[in-house]
Amino acid sequence: MSEDRTISALPDGLWTQPQPSVPSGDDTVSEVQRIRTPASFVYDFTPGRAPSRFLRGLAEKKILGEKCPVSGDVYVPSRGMSPVEGLPTTEAVEVGPKATITSFCVVHIGFGENAPPTPFVSALILPDGAAVSLYGTILGIPHGDVRIGMRVEPIWLPDDQLSTSFENITHWEPIDEPDVPAEQLKGHM
Amino acid sequence: MTDVAIVSFAQTDHQRALPGINEVEMVQPVIQQALDGVGATISDIDFTCSGSSDYLAGQAFSFVMTLDAVGAWPPIAESHVEMDGAWALYEAWLKIQAGHADTALVYGYSKASPGDLPRVLSRELDPYYQGPLWPDSVAVAGLQARQMLDSAMITEAEMAEIAFRNRQSAANNPHAQLRGSAPVQELLAQDYLSNPLRKHDCPPITDGGCAIVLAAGDKAREWVDRPAWLRGIDHRIDSHNFGGRDLTVAPSIAIAAEKAGVSGDIDVAEVHAPFSHQEKIVITGLGLSDSVEVNPSGGALAANPMMAAGLVRLGEVARRIMSAEIDRGVAHATGGQLLQQNLVAVLEGE
Numbered sequence: 001m002s003e004d005r006t007i008s009a010l011p012d013g014l015w016t017q018p019q020p021s022v023p024s025g026d027d028t029v030s031e032v033q034r035i036r037t038p039a040s041f042v043y044d045f046t047p048g049r050a051p052s053r054f055l056r057g058l059a060e061k062k063i064l065g066e067k068c069p070v071s072g073d074v075y076v077p078s079r080g081m082s083p084v085e086g087l088p089t090t091e092a093v094e095v096g097p098k099a100t101i102t103s104f105c106v107v108h109i110g111f112g113e114n115a116p117p118t119p120f121v122s123a124l125i126l127p128d129g130a131a132v133s134l135y136g137t138i139l140g141i142p143h144g145d146v147r148i149g150m151r152v153e154p155i156w157l158p159d160d161q162l163s164t165s166f167e168n169i170t171h172w173e174p175i176d177e178p179d180v181p182a183e184q185l186k187g188h189m
Numbered sequence: 190m191t192d193v194a195i196v197s198f199a200q201t202d203h204q205r206a207l208p209g210i211n212e213v214e215m216v217q218p219v220i221q222q223a224l225d226g227v228g229a230t231i232s233d234i235d236f237t238c239s240g241s242s243d244y245l246a247g248q249a250f251s252f253v254m255t256l257d258a259v260g261a262w263p264p265i266a267e268s269h270v271e272m273d274g275a276w277a278l279y280e281a282w283l284k285i286q287a288g289h290a291d292t293a294l295v296y297g298y299s300k301a302s303p304g305d306l307p308r309v310l311s312r313e314l315d316p317y318y319q320g321p322l323w324p325d326s327v328a329v330a331g332l333q334a335r336q337m338l339d340s341a342m343i344t345e346a347e348m349a350e351i352a353f354r355n356r357q358s359a360a361n362n363p364h365a366q367l368r369g370s371a372p373v374q375e376l377l378a379q380d381y382l383s384n385p386l387r388k389h390d391c392p393p394i395t396d397g398g399c400a401i402v403l404a405a406g407d408k409a410r411e412w413v414d415r416p417a418w419l420r421g422i423d424h425r426i427d428s429h430n431f432g433g434r435d436l437t438v439a440p441s442i443a444i445a446a447e448k449a450g451v452s453g454d455i456d457v458a459e460v461h462a463p464f465s466h467q468e469k470i471v472i473t474g475l476g477l478s479d480s481v482e483v484n485p486s487g488g489a490l491a492a493n494p495m496m497a498a499g500l501v502r503l504g505e506v507a508r509r510i511m512s513a514e515i516d517r518g519v520a521h522a523t524g525g526q527l528l529q530q531n532l533v534a535v536l537e538g539e
Contacts (some may be wrong), residue, residue: 037321039312043247043303048211079254080214086231086260088217 050080053092055164061156065130067091073131077166096127099172100180101150102189103133106143116171121146125172126188133189140173149179193285194409194416195536196402196511197226198504203366203397203492206302212246216298216398217258223400224294227412231260234402235290237267238281240274240297240496244309259294266290273297273461274399274500275522275532281403282422291405297497298398306394306495313525315429326526327383327391333436333527334385334466342437345385348465349376352389352490355468359487366393366492392463397494399501417507417536421449424532429525436527442474445533446519451475456515457482459502461523463489470528471521481519485509499523503534510538 054077057064065076066089104123124133152172199222241252252269270276274297281293307325314320337343359365376389409416425441428434462468486505489498499522506518517537524530
């Protein structure tokens with residue numbers, strides 16, 4: 001007797017759940033199938049020491065990673081810990097701005113107000129000198145031409161619009177340098 | 190049953206707010222200290238379990254960020270509870286009982302300072318009837334205190350004495366946030382914060398965390414001279430529906446105490462009673478005699494790091510056993526509002 005209904009706002013719905021059932025025999029109570037109880041909070045977010053260094057660097061168009069005291073690997077953006085050693089990072093190190101695409105996907109369903117027109121490419125991008133990749137959008141090239149190993153650089157907001165925000169980098173664009181062989185990117189996703 | 194013991198314990202210096210650092214920067218030194226306490230590294234740990242809350246962090250999957258503090262690569266066996274770390278300890282204890290681990294790292298933490306804690310805690314309530322009314326946690330606790338006062342189960346003076354005793358005990362606890370108290374008469378002269386609760390009846394709002402290392406049998410004896418053996422541990426739940434229970438008692442505490450084996454000689458009880466009147470409910474539920482020293486650390490009235498204050502109680506009892514200060518103690522942890530969920534453990538030296 002229950003019939004599936006779609007609950008997703010995505011085109012055609014991607015998920016379903018059963019129709020709510022209504023108890024029979026009591027017609028004095030009108031059925032309540034759904035209530036809305038909105039909730040929202042304001043938080044004073046604390047980035048912490050290392051993320052604060054990263055965000056302040058972005059305001060100066062610098063990408064700052066944090067160095068593991070044992071391996072020397074540079075993590076970006078870092079929460080102030082080496083995830084391999086479980087130890088605090090000890091030194092901020094500038095990485096990039098040139099970088100390499102380590103993985104990507106072509107996005108056909110855009111989310112959010114600032115999403116570029118679809119289709120576009122979301123990618124993991126390894127800044128030169130870093131051990132792990134950053135997340136970013138690739139523009140300035142047909143999406144079918146994006147490759148793993150492709151060299152890119154960040155495109156920044158105009159100087160008078162810079163703030164302590166990752167959104168300072170609007171997207172990344174290809175540069176005229178030879179691709180990095182994929183085997184050199186292993187372990188750096 | 191496998192014998193399991195607490196072998197190491199560390200906690201932050203609990204504070205109202207740690208504005209400069211994030212959660213992982215706050216809790217990593219404590220995890221490090223707990224591991225260093227037995228000369229261990231993460232490679233000596235078979236299972237890791239943490240307790241924290243996204244509602245406090247204001248971020249989805251916030252515990253994943255904190256895993257950087259334990260060195261979770263190469264991959265480790267790890268789990269998380271959206272509860273006080275005392276329940277993370279319970280999960281780790283089960284993991285050891287199941288034969289899947291001999292050692293475990295448990296930690297709990299939160300920064301309550303980024304949000305409006307009494308309102309954030311209203312999201313613990315059921316989302317249909319109570320949550321939409323946005324009762325803050327102090328007002329809800331006030332309902333319980335009012336019911337106790339009106340049933341002559343406690344007086345406002347007794348409540349002030351409980352607050353006074355806990356905070357005076359905390360004067361000897363370097364990790365506590367509120368160390369010392371004004372005299373009871375002065376406390377009672379204050380205005381109500383949320384009638385019938387005065388400020389002293391309420392827990393402080395705290396940023397902080399703690400970490401514990403568990404080990405089974407011979408491994409525990411290898412790591413420390415005098416492990417704090419977990420002789421019994423149990424957790425139970427009362428109804429979340431305020432209208433469906435007598436708020437002046439928490440039967441789940443009495444059941445958990447019986448199952449955990451709370452009886453005989455007990456030197457110290459560390460109980461997790463965030464509001465002054467709740468201590469009386471907990472002590473009654475545990476069936477403790479007057480000779481038991483309650484909350485020598487100052488309890489949650491002296492420092493109340495959400496998701497950690499319950500685990501701290503286990504750590505405080507274990508610390509006193511490991512240092513041979515006491516032989517046997519009871520630890521209690523609570524979760525949710527009005528003592529809804531309760532965990533009781535009995536710890537003992539050899």
